[in-house]
Amino acid sequence: MVKQVWLNLPVKNIEKSKAFFTEIGFSFNEKHDSASHTCMLVGENNFVIMLFEETQFASCIQNKITDTTVSSEMLISIDAQSREEVDEFANIVQEAGGNVFAKPAENEGWMYGCGFADLDGHRWNVLYMDLSKLPK
Known part of the structure; x- marks a missing residue:
């Protein structure tokens, strides 16, 4: 198991x-x-x-x-506890030499996130989900 x-x-x-x-x-x-x-x-x-x-x-x-300059095999997602944490994470990634390819933004009215690539081009997603705004 x-x-x-x-x-x-x-x-x-x-x-x-x-x-x-x-x-x-x-x-x-x-x-x-x-x-x-x-x-x-x-x-x-x-x-x-x-x-x-x-x-x-x-x-x-x-x-x-996989050649990460032209394709991605996966998106690795990590959670954030607030919109501010997403913004802070994006800044930290950029300062560390990562590539923020998707600036922090709202998505579908209840998610807020950004996307970044690490030094080897692996793509990551940092996402805050406000479940109180999740459509029913």
Whole structure:
């Protein structure tokens, strides 16, 4: 039976990626670090995202790595507790060297969010959902 799920992402440079994600507020379980991978923890429940150096990642998937300059395989979504937190996160990402490709904005009258790409072009969504405004 499944007990846990985690996400694996390819990165060009482990140390640069680790510095970026640390700057935007994520933490790491360094006891699982090696030269070719690191264990990132996201959110209150410490969702695990493993960052793998591209060569090792490619050997695991036995397939080509998506070219994030022209396509995306997924959108990784994280929650925010307020509109202000979305705005603050967008600023932090930009200051850390990420690309905010979708500026903070309201969507469908009850969601407020932004989209950013990390140093390797993986796309993320930061979203505040005001459930009191959710259409019935």
